[in-house]
Amino acid sequence: xxxxxxxxxxxxxxxxxxxxxxxxxxxxxxxxxxxxxxxxxxxxxxxxxxxxxxxxxxxxxxxxxxxxxxxxxxxxxxxxxxxxxxxxxxxxxxxxxxxxxxxxxxxxxxxxxxxxxxxxxxxxxxx
Amino acid sequence: xxxxxxxxxxxxxxxxxxxxxxxxxxxxxxxxxxxxxxxxxxxxxxxxxxxxxxxxxxxxxxxxxxxxxxxxxxxxxxxxxxxxxxxxxxxxxxxxxxxxxxxxxxxxxxxxxxxxxxxxxxx
Numbered sequence: 001x002x003x004x005x006x007x008x009x010x011x012x013x014x015x016x017x018x019x020x021x022x023x024x025x026x027x028x029x030x031x032x033x034x035x036x037x038x039x040x041x042x043x044x045x046x047x048x049x050x051x052x053x054x055x056x057x058x059x060x061x062x063x064x065x066x067x068x069x070x071x072x073x074x075x076x077x078x079x080x081x082x083x084x085x086x087x088x089x090x091x092x093x094x095x096x097x098x099x100x101x102x103x104x105x106x107x108x109x110x111x112x113x114x115x116x117x118x119x120x121x122x123x124x125x126x127x
Numbered sequence: 128x129x130x131x132x133x134x135x136x137x138x139x140x141x142x143x144x145x146x147x148x149x150x151x152x153x154x155x156x157x158x159x160x161x162x163x164x165x166x167x168x169x170x171x172x173x174x175x176x177x178x179x180x181x182x183x184x185x186x187x188x189x190x191x192x193x194x195x196x197x198x199x200x201x202x203x204x205x206x207x208x209x210x211x212x213x214x215x216x217x218x219x220x221x222x223x224x225x226x227x228x229x230x231x232x233x234x235x236x237x238x239x240x241x242x243x244x245x246x247x248x249x250x
Contacts (some may be wrong), residue, residue: 034209038233041202043170045241048195051186052247053178065174072176078168083165088157095154127172 023102028107030087032078040077043070077125083116139227149208156205162226167198186248207234 018024043065050061064070090108093099099108138147170191174182186192207230214226 015185019162031213034206035213038206038210041199041206043235044243045237048186048199048244048248049240051179051182052244058179058182062176062179081164081168091159092154092157123168123172127169127175 011089012101022106026087026112028098029113030084030091033084037077037084040080041075043073075120075124079116079120082119082123083112086112086115086119149211152208153205156201156208159201160205163194163198163201167196183248186245189249192245192249196242197244198246200238203234203238203241205217207231210234 015024047058047061047065050057065074090112092097093108094105099105132146173190174185177185179195186195209229210230214223214230218226
């Protein structure tokens with residue numbers, strides 16, 4: 001019975017049907033930033049391993065991570081990290097049953113975007 | 128129904144039967160990372176671009192080393208469970224299983240390499 005009409009069922013409207021909204025866009029950003037952080041994380045793991053092995057190995061890894069390419073990756077990773085952190089807090093708030101009214105949810109979406117930009121600039125100044 | 132909780136009603140449902148546990152692990156690791164990430168950004172960050180001796184000396188100290196170790200381990204376990212949700216959504220059939228196995232291996236390997244490197248730096 002479970003295999004009846006498999007793969008030929010009516011589908012609910014998906015992304016291409018809906019007008020872009022801050023609630024859906026901020027949810028998609030959460031996924032992109034969370035998974036994209038793998039790149040920066042692996043660079044950092046390489047940097048730690050190189051530091052533990054020898055000064056020569058460290059020079060190579062540190063050279064890559066502090067090059068213009070490394071700066072771009074690490075700065076974007078920082079932005080992704082703060083965004084994903086704020087979106088994670090929003091998720092915890094939603095999971096607890098608060099902030100689900102449409103107006104509030106939309107404000108929280110803009111808050112994640114604006115907040116992550118502010119936190120990134122602050123971090124770059126402080127470090 | 129007075130003894131029924133929301134969680135109890137959710138446990139065991141869905142095709143994999145383990146979604147409740149998966150969701151709970153994401154919540155747990157996200158709260159842990161909420162504490163660890165700011166600590167890691169402001170301990171690891173200033174060391175980027177510093178000379179080798181400086182980096183070795185800094186991560187030989189207990190606090191920066193423990194923060195870095197916990198962040199890498201908890202972070203990669205959070206990634207392992209998070210990336211599985213994305214793979215479940217976009218990849219089908221055998222490719223899905225291969226992708227989940229591959230990303231799980233990458234996550235454990237990266238966490239292990241990070242802990243090994245920190246141990247070697249500290250000792």
